[in-house]
Amino acid sequence: EPTLHDLSEPLVDHAEGQLFLNEAFKIIVEDVLCKGTDVKQKVCEWKDPDELALLLDLQLRDSGEPQGRLLQRVRDVAKYSVKTTHPHFFNQQYGGVDYHSLAGRFLSEALNTNLFTYEVAPVFVLIETEVLKALRLLVGWTEGDGLFCPGGSSSNMYAMNLARYSFFPQVKRQGLCGLPQLTVFTSKESHYSVQKGAAFLGLGLDNVIVVEVDDGGRMIPEDLEEKIKLSKSQGAVPFLVSCTAGTTVQGAFDPLDSIADVCEKHKLWMHIDAAWGGSVLFSKQHKHLMKGAERANSVSWNPHKMLVAGLQCSVLLLKDTTNLLKQCHGANASYLFQQDKFYDVNLDIGDKSVQCSRKVDCVKFWLMWKAIGSSGLEERVDKAFLHVRYLVAQMKKRDGFLLLREPQFVNVCFWFIPPSLRGKEGSADYEKRLAKVAPIIKERMMKQGTMMVGYQPLGNKVNFFRMTAFSPLISNKDMDFFLNEIERLGKDL
Amino acid sequence: EPTLHDLSEPLVDHAEGQLFLNEAFKIIVEDVLCKGTDVKQKVCEWKDPDELALLLDLQLRDSGEPQGRLLQRVRDVAKYSVKTTHPHFFNQQYGGVDYHSLAGRFLSEALNTNLFTYEVAPVFVLIETEVLKALRLLVGWTEGDGLFCPGGSSSNMYAMNLARYSFFPQVKRQGLCGLPQLTVFTSKESHYSVQKGAAFLGLGLDNVIVVEVDDGGRMIPEDLEEKIKLSKSQGAVPFLVSCTAGTTVQGAFDPLDSIADVCEKHKLWMHIDAAWGGSVLFSKQHKHLMKGAERANSVSWNPHKMLVAGLQCSVLLLKDTTNLLKQCHGANASYLFQQDKFYDVNLDIGDKSVQCSRKVDCVKFWLMWKAIGSSGLEERVDKAFLHVRYLVAQMKKRDGFLLLREPQFVNVCFWFIPPSLRGKEGSADYEKRLAKVAPIIKERMMKQGTMMVGYQPLGNKVNFFRMTAFSPLISNKDMDFFLNEIERLGKDL
Ligand SMILES: Cc1ncc(COP(=O)(O)O)c(C=O)c1O
Numbered sequence: 001e002p003t004l005h006d007l008s009e010p011l012v013d014h015a016e017g018q019l020f021l022n023e024a025f026k027i028i029v030e031d032v033l034c035k036g037t038d039v040k041q042k043v044c045e046w047k048d049p050d051e052l053a054l055l056l057d058l059q060l061r062d063s064g065e066p067q068g069r070l071l072q073r074v075r076d077v078a079k080y081s082v083k084t085t086h087p088h089f090f091n092q093q094y095g096g097v098d099y100h101s102l103a104g105r106f107l108s109e110a111l112n113t114n115l116f117t118y119e120v121a122p123v124f125v126l127i128e129t130e131v132l133k134a135l136r137l138l139v140g141w142t143e144g145d146g147l148f149c150p151g152g153s154s155s156n157m158y159a160m161n162l163a164r165y166s167f168f169p170q171v172k173r174q175g176l177c178g179l180p181q182l183t184v185f186t187s188k189e190s191h192y193s194v195q196k197g198a199a200f201l202g203l204g205l206d207n208v209i210v211v212e213v214d215d216g217g218r219m220i221p222e223d224l225e226e227k228i229k230l231s232k233s234q235g236a237v238p239f240l241v242s243c244t245a246g247t248t249v250q251g252a253f254d255p256l257d258s259i260a261d262v263c264e265k266h267k268l269w270m271h272i273d274a275a276w277g278g279s280v281l282f283s284k285q286h287k288h289l290m291k292g293a294e295r296a297n298s299v300s301w302n303p304h305k306m307l308v309a310g311l312q313c314s315v316l317l318l319k320d321t322t323n324l325l326k327q328c329h330g331a332n333a334s335y336l337f338q339q340d341k342f343y344d345v346n347l348d349i350g351d352k353s354v355q356c357s358r359k360v361d362c363v364k365f366w367l368m369w370k371a372i373g374s375s376g377l378e379e380r381v382d383k384a385f386l387h388v389r390y391l392v393a394q395m396k397k398r399d400g401f402l403l404l405r406e407p408q409f410v411n412v413c414f415w416f417i418p419p420s421l422r423g424k425e426g427s428a429d430y431e432k433r434l435a436k437v438a439p440i441i442k443e444r445m446m447k448q449g450t451m452m453v454g455y456q457p458l459g460n461k462v463n464f465f466r467m468t469a470f471s472p473l474i475s476n477k478d479m480d481f482f483l484n485e486i487e488r489l490g491k492d493l
Numbered sequence: 494e495p496t497l498h499d500l501s502e503p504l505v506d507h508a509e510g511q512l513f514l515n516e517a518f519k520i521i522v523e524d525v526l527c528k529g530t531d532v533k534q535k536v537c538e539w540k541d542p543d544e545l546a547l548l549l550d551l552q553l554r555d556s557g558e559p560q561g562r563l564l565q566r567v568r569d570v571a572k573y574s575v576k577t578t579h580p581h582f583f584n585q586q587y588g589g590v591d592y593h594s595l596a597g598r599f600l601s602e603a604l605n606t607n608l609f610t611y612e613v614a615p616v617f618v619l620i621e622t623e624v625l626k627a628l629r630l631l632v633g634w635t636e637g638d639g640l641f642c643p644g645g646s647s648s649n650m651y652a653m654n655l656a657r658y659s660f661f662p663q664v665k666r667q668g669l670c671g672l673p674q675l676t677v678f679t680s681k682e683s684h685y686s687v688q689k690g691a692a693f694l695g696l697g698l699d700n701v702i703v704v705e706v707d708d709g710g711r712m713i714p715e716d717l718e719e720k721i722k723l724s725k726s727q728g729a730v731p732f733l734v735s736c737t738a739g740t741t742v743q744g745a746f747d748p749l750d751s752i753a754d755v756c757e758k759h760k761l762w763m764h765i766d767a768a769w770g771g772s773v774l775f776s777k778q779h780k781h782l783m784k785g786a787e788r789a790n791s792v793s794w795n796p797h798k799m800l801v802a803g804l805q806c807s808v809l810l811l812k813d814t815t816n817l818l819k820q821c822h823g824a825n826a827s828y829l830f831q832q833d834k835f836y837d838v839n840l841d842i843g844d845k846s847v848q849c850s851r852k853v854d855c856v857k858f859w860l861m862w863k864a865i866g867s868s869g870l871e872e873r874v875d876k877a878f879l880h881v882r883y884l885v886a887q888m889k890k891r892d893g894f895l896l897l898r899e900p901q902f903v904n905v906c907f908w909f910i911p912p913s914l915r916g917k918e919g920s921a922d923y924e925k926r927l928a929k930v931a932p933i934i935k936e937r938m939m940k941q942g943t944m945m946v947g948y949q950p951l952g953n954k955v956n957f958f959r960m961t962a963f964s965p966l967i968s969n970k971d972m973d974f975f976l977n978e979i980e981r982l983g984k985d986l
């Protein structure tokens with residue numbers, strides 16, 4: 001027996017719904033934004049997965065719940081979630097919060113539309129176009145194309161597909177079957193999305209040729225050229241160099257100008273993964289790190305990282321002016337991209353994407369940019385470098401902090417040598433014992449909820465901390481706290 | 494000369510920021526949610542692109558702007574954006590709003606984290622896992638795997654990559670070069686993301702073999718089998734059938750059981766693109782449309798469509814219990830997925846994805862489901878079917894409405910025959926004239942802002958309207974309005 005429905009009324013009660021939204025908003029402001037940015041509060045409230053699952057009462061049931069209980073759920077989600085907004089969240093490249101961006105995010109969530117046609121997203125099509133243009137100008141391009149993608153990994157994959165298509169347009173129809181073996185070049189310390197992209201696009205991991213880096217983690221152009229020649233001599237067809245501007249761990253910037261020379265000589269597509277480091281382009285003082293960027297064919301850049309635009313916010317920028325994006329990805333779906341519309345259908349930008357629904361990721365960034373201007377974004381970038389400089393100076397004054405090397409960017413990679421290991425550098429199990437230090441300190445900080453910072457091994461270097469300092473919420477006090485806290489947590493090790 | 498920065502203070506003023514957020518929230522509630530759901534208000538405020546660009550003052554400048562002007566920008570973005578929440582937005586498959594889901598969206602935006610590790614997303618890892626489990630149960634699977642992806646197109650692409658990997662695991666390392674020609678089968682009326690996916694993954698559009706449909710738009714299993722045999726006889730290797738449950742235009746459900754027989758016989762991966770139609774699984778009355786779904790290997794399903802969970806919200810569900818997702822996509826990045834963590838690293842689900850940053854799309858859906866329960870979701874689905882039934886009955890009572898065929902789902906495809914064309918069905922330019930009707934009516938409704946509904950041609954059928962009725966905000970009054978409005982806008986044609 002189907003329920004009897006009253007078809008003369010909608011199912012949603014707006015007054016009740018808006019009341020709930022209002023109450024939830026208050027909790028978000030109080031529990032996430034106020035508490036979550038307060039240094040006296042915890043960064044995380046660690047629970048074992050089993051215990052947390054019970055606390056959250058996850059199960060989805062047949063009947064609904066009263067509003068009060070639902071509000072308690074909002075509180076619980078807030079309570080047990082990590083406060084990435086917190087000034088002591090140094091764990092990844094997306095700490096902090098920008099209130100204008102957050103307002104833009106709420107706005108685009110409420111407006112809930114798709115960035116595929118001007119018809120349904122007139123404002124957002126124009127804003128996306130403007131933001132892409134402004135970012136391209138920072139790269140040094142007065143013309144070009146681009147797209148917001150759901151993350152830097154996607155942006156890098158897009159670049160790979162465009163590069164392939166630009167050399168072998170038949171790949172779109174015929175696929176790779178029958179084409180020669182195609183090879184991609186990227187540095188040993190590039191982001192793993194280059195590998196994932198090559199596998200996904202059917203190129204294969206073995207065809208990603210890893211180029212050596214110098215001791216700072218920067219691609220060595222001479223090794224690049226040698227490996228290109230070797231690959232050719234083995235019958236493969238090199239087509240793409242994916243360089244990195246700001247590597248994930250060390251924050252290294254590949255030497256773009258020298259790589260561009262190699263790409264020009266061998267006629268390869270030059271892509272720059274500037275997901276992390278692209279934001280230096282806002283800074284007159286630091287943009288030299290990306291010198292030569294304008295010679296690339298494409299650039300990925302994640303404003304959701306250093307610029308705190310909020311996840312997800314990533315762009316692919318292109319120098320191309322031949323509509324390559326649309327030629328490569330377009331499917332001309334007649335139900336969506338009708339050609340007999342009453343406005344200029346070039347504004348229906350969705351067919352440039354391999355997505356159909358595409359979230360609006362531009363308006364938050366635009367609003368934040370409007371709010372503080374390019375000069376405000378520059379100030380954030382410059383200040384981050386200064387915090388890092390201060391942190392490094394303080395480290396050198398203390399015992400037990402050993403840098404991998406001088407930071408090139410806002411990543412600070414270092415070992416904490418606990419008291420019991422100091423002066424034991426030569427001993428047999430030194431490396432083995434040192435490798436265990438970071439995981440223990442990490443466990444302690446999370447269980448106490450005082451701070452979060454990442455660690456990892458790299459090549460033959462055992463576990464070290466990588467902290468990133470760039471949030472607009474930090475000050476030098478937080479740098480001092482960071483060092484004190486590492487010392488406190490590791491003093492008995 | 495670098496600016497002098499005060500390094501002892503953060504750059505963000507929380508009081509000012511939170512005040513802005515509060516004011517912006519009020520505008521969102523008033524201008525988007527109240528006005529945007531009020532039938533007496535406009536669905537859209539049409540402006541030509543040039544005029545709109547001027548009104549919005551898009552340009553990004555060096556200096557920031559005062560709060561008052563920024564709030565006006567929030568108002569402008571709201572004003573000139575399409576109100577997809579409006580009960581008279583019938584344009585696409587994402588109209589309406591759910592307040593609990595929206596609260597969940599604000600919450601996850603504020604908590605701004607990444608769904609890659611339990612470390613940074615403890616609550617969300619558990620919620621994602623629970624939601625996927627609950628959805629799999631509706632498909633009929635007590636075990637399995639899955640992932641939230643940035644849209645149905647991505648989910649479909651994932652399925653394609655998994656299918657390929659399951660038959661040819663060497664593709665991950667070696668790529669497609671050297672493999673036989675692989676072929677994919679999908680119906681003529683399937684979504685274009687199957688094509689885009691095949692191009693992106695290096696399979697090629699020519700290797701997507703289009704299967705004929707019956708007059709309702711459903712794949713014909715006999716034609717599928719014939720085409721599989723033909724493809725084999727031509728030396729290709731069929732590996733995937735991508736069926737559709739709820740096609741984009743006609744809302745057709747492919748006959749899953751018969752297709753499963755063919756897939757079993759030929760040992761092919763069976764994927765169901767249920768991005769649009771999957772939600773019938775909540776309804777005891779209508780889930781028969783997906784009979785046989787449990788025999789598939791994978792299912793895509795977009796709660797951001799019929800269930801109004803908000804963009805983006807799409808899942809890929811898998812029957813697989815062998816960790817195929819991680820094997821196929823994993824890169825084991827040591828900086829993120831360290832194996833020496835102090836908790837069970839199987840909770841670090843990010844390596845199942847080809848993304849690195851992955852937005853939290855689950856909590857909004859979970860909160861909405863908690864709020865109204867499975868029975869509430871069922872009621873929404875059932876009620877949508879009843880509104881469609883009512884609409885169709887009313888159409889039949891009026892002159893000038895001609896259905897393509899009886900709706901199978903909540904898509905209603907029809908021509909409006911304007912007075913001047915009635916009874917002229919035999920005349921020479923009838924089709925040509927009829928093709929122009931929908932674009933003109935569409936232009937008029939948008940310029941007046943009264944309503945939005947899509948149109949498109951299909952095969953040899955000229956432009957017809959496709960309206961979708963499923964928003965929890967609609968009632969039969971809106972169905973009457975819809976018909977009256979089409980008549981009003983087209984009465985002089
Ligand atoms: C250098 C670099 N490239 C690409 C990415 C991937 O970006 P996303 O996480 O948005 O996919 C990252 C993420 O950390 C990165 O550091």
Ligand SMILES: Cc1ncc(COP(=O)(O)O)c(C=O)c1O
Nearest residue numbers: 356357644645646684741768769
């Ligand atoms: C049947 C079908 N599959 C897939 C998609 C693509 O989903 P998304 O827009 O989330 O990429 C759509 C979108 O309209 C669809 O109707």
